[in-house]
Amino acid sequence: MATRTRSSRPVHTSSVLQRQVRPALAGATFTLFTLIILTAFLSPFGYMTVTALKDRPMITESSTPILPSKPATFTYEGEEYPILFVPDENGRLHEWAIIKKGREESTFIDPKNPDTGPIQWTGKWRTLESTWELSPVWENFGYAWTQLNMLRLLRNTLLIAVVGMIGTVCSCTVVAYGFTRFRIPGKSILFMMLVSTMILPSFVTIVPTYILFERMGWMGTMLPLMVPHFFANAYNVFLLRQYFLTIPREMDEAAMIDGAGPIRTLISVILPQSVPALVAVGIFHFMWAWNDFFGPLLYLSTEIDLQPVAIGIQRFNQQFSARPHMVQASALLGLLLPLILFFLAQRVFMRGIVFTGVEK
Amino acid sequence: MSSMFSELSFKDLKFTRTKLTKLTRREALWGLFFLSPWIIGFLLWTLGPMIASFVFSFTDFNLLHREEMQWVGLDNYRLLFTDPNVKTAVSVSLRFAAIALPVGILQPVLMAALLNDERLWARRLFTTLFYLPSIVPMVSTVYIWQGMMNTQTGWINRFLTAIGIAGPDWLNARAWIYPSLVIIGLWGVGDMMLYTLATMQGVPTELYEAAQVDGAGRFRQFRHITLPMITPVIFYNLILSSIGIVQYFLVPFVLKGPNGDPGNATWFYGMHLYKEAFAYSKMGYGATLAWVLFLFVLIVTIFLFWSSKYWVFYQAGEQK
Numbered sequence: 001m002a003t004r005t006r007s008s009r010p011v012h013t014s015s016v017l018q019r020q021v022r023p024a025l026a027g028a029t030f031t032l033f034t035l036i037i038l039t040a041f042l043s044p045f046g047y048m049t050v051t052a053l054k055d056r057p058m059i060t061e062s063s064t065p066i067l068p069s070k071p072a073t074f075t076y077e078g079e080e081y082p083i084l085f086v087p088d089e090n091g092r093l094h095e096w097a098i099i100k101k102g103r104e105e106s107t108f109i110d111p112k113n114p115d116t117g118p119i120q121w122t123g124k125w126r127t128l129e130s131t132w133e134l135s136p137v138w139e140n141f142g143y144a145w146t147q148l149n150m151l152r153l154l155r156n157t158l159l160i161a162v163v164g165m166i167g168t169v170c171s172c173t174v175v176a177y178g179f180t181r182f183r184i185p186g187k188s189i190l191f192m193m194l195v196s197t198m199i200l201p202s203f204v205t206i207v208p209t210y211i212l213f214e215r216m217g218w219m220g221t222m223l224p225l226m227v228p229h230f231f232a233n234a235y236n237v238f239l240l241r242q243y244f245l246t247i248p249r250e251m252d253e254a255a256m257i258d259g260a261g262p263i264r265t266l267i268s269v270i271l272p273q274s275v276p277a278l279v280a281v282g283i284f285h286f287m288w289a290w291n292d293f294f295g296p297l298l299y300l301s302t303e304i305d306l307q308p309v310a311i312g313i314q315r316f317n318q319q320f321s322a323r324p325h326m327v328q329a330s331a332l333l334g335l336l337l338p339l340i341l342f343f344l345a346q347r348v349f350m351r352g353i354v355f356t357g358v359e360k
Numbered sequence: 361m362s363s364m365f366s367e368l369s370f371k372d373l374k375f376t377r378t379k380l381t382k383l384t385r386r387e388a389l390w391g392l393f394f395l396s397p398w399i400i401g402f403l404l405w406t407l408g409p410m411i412a413s414f415v416f417s418f419t420d421f422n423l424l425h426r427e428e429m430q431w432v433g434l435d436n437y438r439l440l441f442t443d444p445n446v447k448t449a450v451s452v453s454l455r456f457a458a459i460a461l462p463v464g465i466l467q468p469v470l471m472a473a474l475l476n477d478e479r480l481w482a483r484r485l486f487t488t489l490f491y492l493p494s495i496v497p498m499v500s501t502v503y504i505w506q507g508m509m510n511t512q513t514g515w516i517n518r519f520l521t522a523i524g525i526a527g528p529d530w531l532n533a534r535a536w537i538y539p540s541l542v543i544i545g546l547w548g549v550g551d552m553m554l555y556t557l558a559t560m561q562g563v564p565t566e567l568y569e570a571a572q573v574d575g576a577g578r579f580r581q582f583r584h585i586t587l588p589m590i591t592p593v594i595f596y597n598l599i600l601s602s603i604g605i606v607q608y609f610l611v612p613f614v615l616k617g618p619n620g621d622p623g624n625a626t627w628f629y630g631m632h633l634y635k636e637a638f639a640y641s642k643m644g645y646g647a648t649l650a651w652v653l654f655l656f657v658l659i660v661t662i663f664l665f666w667s668s669k670y671w672v673f674y675q676a677g678e679q680k
Contacts, residue, residue, distance in 0.1 A: 023479075030479040037474070038489055041546070044504045045493075047515045051507060059513050171397040182391025183384060194398065197406055199599060199661055201607045203630060204654040207637050207647045208412035209405060214423065231401020262390045291497045293610050298638060310499045314614055317503060324507055331500040331507075342495045346488065353551050354558040 052328040053136035059324050069132035073097070074111040083111060084128040086121055095131050096121075137325070144329040148316050150309075154337075157308035160225050160296075161289035167230035168285040169278055175232040176240035177266050181252065198234045202294075210298060222306055224299045225292070229285070236281045239356045243277035244270060280352025283345055290338055309334055410654070416647035423641035436648035446649075448624050449632040456628070457605045460542050464601040465594060468549045472556035472590075473582065487557065494550025502614040505544045506531065531615065534625045541626075544611055552597050556590055563589045588673045595664070595672045602660055606653060609634060629653065 051059060053068040072083040074097035081097040086108060088094060096108035099118065106125045107118045144150075178184070179191060213224045251273075252265045260268065271278070293310045300307050307315070313334045320326040342349060392399075417436055421429045440446055474480065475487050493501070508514045509530035517527030530540040567585045576584070609630035612620075618635060620627030633653070637646025 027479045027481055031481045044508050047508050048504045174394050175398040178391045178394025182387050184388045184391035201603055203607045204650045205409035207643055208409035228405055232398040313499050327503050331503040334500040335496045338495050353554050
């Protein structure tokens with residue numbers, strides 16, 4: 001900002017430089033700094049992807065490169081030979097395959113032009129470093145997929161998530177409509193009670209709820225994970241209420257004058273204008289259900305056939321904890337669908353979050 | 361700009377009794393009709409269970425021997441205050457909170473400040489990328505970090521070795537387990553970061569312009585303008601983080617299993633409750649643990665709301 005106050009002075013080249021170069025430099029430095037933090041912050045994604053594509057030796061041997069690689073080889077006259085980095089008398093490095101190992105002298109072949117024939121090289125071949133070629137073990141995913149029984153996990157998770165999503169979207173819409181458009185005695189008390197349920201730890205109600213579901217014979221079924229979502233929840237009611245408040249009241253009044261009842265008004269006036277908020281609520285619930293661990297842990301621990309992804313991955317990793325590549329492959333399979341969904345609906349999703357926490 | 365808890369002020373409650381005309385009664389009935397899913401749900405899944413929980417806390421109800429249920433008076437409460445496992449659980453939860461809470465409050469503010477800085481290029485891209493870890497399901501997050509923190513093959517210790525530092529045993533040393541859990545938690549603050557960022561972007565630019573005229577530097581602008589303006593979000597975060605910590609369960613359970621390893625260090629209150637109520641089916645005692653937790657949360661929340669009038673800054677006219 002200091003440059004701005006000086007602009008009344010005659011323009012010298014130095015001040016032009018200052019005005020243009022300095023902010024650019026500050027921007028570059030600051031962005032670089034942020035980029036370094038971001039890289040560290042996201043590096044576990046890199047670890048996961050790279051590890052999921054390795055086999056055991058690639059992980060355990062510390063001399064191996066970060067990327068999934070195996071020592072490069074070259075096939076010469078029907079036999080495979082490892083390729084090494086070989087310096088010549090000028091100190092230049094060549095990637096040559098070693099075809100005959102000797103104590104003081106070895107024979108190499110140049111994989112790029114094998115026709116030039118064997119090359120004699122004097123020196124200790126054991127001191128040479130091997131070259132690596134990328135060799136991702138894609139089979140890990142296939143193995144993890146079948147061992148997890150991923151199709152079954154996906155089916156169960158989608159079933160739980162979609163039914164709950166329908167319940168959440170419908171009930172929260174209706175309740176938010178009631179809170180925004182009707183004068184009800186004691187409404188402010190009711191709304192306060194709604195908001196305060198967010199502060200209530202779920203552990204407080206879990207014991208009797210568990211007993212209730214047990215009494216109803218819902219143990220080992222998906223019902224405890226679906227039915228409660230048909231009764232609205234504070235976060236999503238709040239989000240939708242905030243959104244409905246931005247829709248001008250005159251619009252529903254016009255509809256009412258035309259003879260529409262409250263239900264018609266909701267369907268024909270409010271809903272068409274609230275699509276982004278409804279989509280956001282739907283996605284939030286989907287993500288929540290995909291993530292939910294405690295519910296299925298309580299109600300489906302005995303029913304392996306009905307368990308969702310979160311539980312499936314945890315069970316899988318109790319067996320495979322000694323194989324980091326399998327653990328990471330399963331972690332990756334577990335986050336793929338939410339990640340895709342996030343990128344598809346990124347804007348609606350991030351706006352929806354801001355809408356929940358911040359009053360416009 | 362204020363968080364949704366600004367709705368929780370008691371002042372705006374009106375207890376005026378108005379005569380209901382036919383028309384207003386119709387409106388009220390329609391309104392109650394629309395609210396009914398939530399009202400029924402509140403009775404079924406919140407109020408009912410809380411009362412039931414309170415009643416159960418005076419019994420020895422066990423799901424495995426349900427016929428033998430007896431009233432035991434205050435026995436469960438007596439047991440709770442003498443149970444050494446509860447003592448462990450409370451001290452574990454408090455020690456964890458002492459590290460996790462400050463980090464959980466500071467991190468979103470720092471990240472939002474970084475993303476709100478006008479020197480940063482491609483701010484929206486950075487925001488999306490910093491948000492990204494928050495959509496990773498918790499179970500995946502735990503396993504990814506478990507791998508990262510492996511002493512032999514994890515990237516953290518490989519990196520530390522490369523720069524000449526001997527890395528600790530993150531997940532098996534009692535001294536390192538809490539910092540490790542806090543590091544895993546760094547991946548879960550995306551929502552708070554977005555709230556904070558949105559609030560920062562809503563601060564009127566005139567305030568900064570005025571401060572610049574007065575010669576205030578970046579740091580002082582942040583300290584005296586940005587920080588007061590985002591206190592509502594910090595308050596919101598403080599409340600939600602405190603509640604998150606009292607029922608912290610999933611991460612230690614998936615990471616270290618149900619036994620509180622290493623050496624009771626992850627025997628959180630939630631773990632204790634889970635074991636007593638659901639592994640041993642001691643519902644009466646479980647309900648007692650839950651109720652005491654509720655009272656604790658209630659006291660903490662009341663204290664925080666009381667304290668908020670001294671440090672949470674609502675813009676004039678905004679506190680409805």
